[in-house]
Amino acid sequence: MERELSHPKTTNKYSIKIPVLGLGVWGVPKNKTEKIVTTAINQGYRHIDTAQIYGNEKEVGKAIKEKDGIFITTKLWESNFGYEKTIKACEESLSKLNKIDLFLMHSPHGPEIRKETWEAMQYLLKNKYVKAIGVSNFGIHHIKEILLWAEIGPCMNQIELSPFLQRRELSNFCKEEGIATTAYSPLTHGIRIHDERLMEIGKIYRKSAAQILIKWSLQKDNVVIPKSTNKERIKENIEVFDFTIEQKHMKILDALEEGFATCWDPTIDP
Ligand SMILES: NC(=O)c1ccc[n+]([C@@H]2O[C@H](COP(=O)([O-])OP(=O)(O)OC[C@H]3O[C@@H](n4cnc5c(N)ncnc54)[C@H](OP(=O)(O)O)[C@@H]3O)[C@@H](O)[C@H]2O)c1
Structure with a gap:
């Protein structure tokens, strides 16, 4: 299943479709990445989420070579921020992945170089290096800052999101601005996966707690990118399109909110 992505402040010129469920490959070791991504593609995944800092773009690239229609998200790491460095780093990612559909600034870190970095992101989109540009871990103030001056707004904000960390204000703000949200660490990095309340709801639908978490994200209109290195769990995590x-x-899931972040939280940075 896919959804449309469009860039605020533009016409539909740069609109593309993104598969709403992808495989996250953070922490997937280099020597296992090609096999795991191939397994996921064979199970029906059409979207892989990687990043420069994950160190496995080359192996993702090998797995998708000669496969049509796989959507690739990757992220510009902070040490590559800056106008020239952004373009160079994108070229390096492209040489490893062969293509980039969605390119994200990994964080809002470095207030003094955010502007020139986004200017370079716009250049990359306009010059067809990548098909879409967005951000990750940006808070409302960071996005407002870009929208103030940018010619092309970010089509996506990728943030940590689960019933245990719903970031309603940020999500609603993005929705209002026409910016899509991707939920990362949607399985709480495995930490809340055995929560009894989740398992109870799972029993009703004959689904696992992981499937309930993924479906919750999808029903909130998010793109979702669970990670697994296990063949059965990779399959389980995509079997979420046959129930509602x-x-x-x-509402019960919404009540699980506890501000529980498993990862870093740059959304609150200056
Ligand atoms: N933009 C950012 O700053 C940022 C930050 C963090 C993550 N991300 C992205 O989001 C992706 C997902 O987040 P994440 O890796 O933090 O964690 P996650 O997807 O929330 O959880 C992954 C953990 O859950 C386990 N798991 C997977 N499927 C399961 C299932 N069906 N049942 C039980 N356990 C299951 C995995 O173990 P097994 O591997 O053994 O199955 C792993 O330990 C990342 O890979 C990355 O692509 C982005």
Whole structure:
């Protein structure tokens, strides 16, 4: 299943479609990446989420070589911020991946070089290095800052999101601005996966807690990128398109909010 991505402040010139479920490959060792990504593609995944800092872009590139229609998200690491460095780093990623559909600034770090970095991102889009540009871990103030002057706004903000960390204000802001959200660490990095309340709802739909978490993200209109290195769990995580969580159960999941972040949180940085 896909959804449309469009860049605020532009016409539909740069619109593209993104598969709403992808495989995250953070922490997947280099020597296992090609096999795991191939397994995922064979199970029906059409979107892989990697990053320069994950160190496995080359192996993702090998796995998708000669495969049509695989959507690739990668992220510009902070040490590559700056106008010239951004373009050079994108070229390096391209040489490893062969293509980039969605290119994200990995964080808002470095207030003094955010502007020139986004200017370079716009250059990359306009010159067809990448098909779409966005951000990750940006808070409302960071996005507002870009929208103030940018010619092309970010089409995506990738943030940590789960029923245990819903970031409602940020999500609603992005929705209002026409910016899509990707939920990362949607399985809470495995930490809340055995929560009894999740398992209870899972029983009703004959689904696992992981499948309930993924479906919750999808029903909130997010793109979602669970990570697994295990063949069975990779399969399990994509088997979420044959059921719908009823509103009354979505409300129970919504009540799990506890501001629980498993990862870093640059959204609050200056
Ligand atoms: N932009 C950013 O700053 C940022 C930050 C963090 C993550 N991300 C992206 O988001 C992706 C996902 O986040 P994440 O890797 O932090 O964690 P996650 O997807 O929330 O959870 C992954 C953990 O859950 C386990 N798991 C996977 N499927 C399962 C299932 N069906 N049942 C039980 N356990 C299961 C995995 O173990 P096994 O591997 O053994 O299955 C792994 O330990 C990353 O890979 C990355 O692409 C982006």
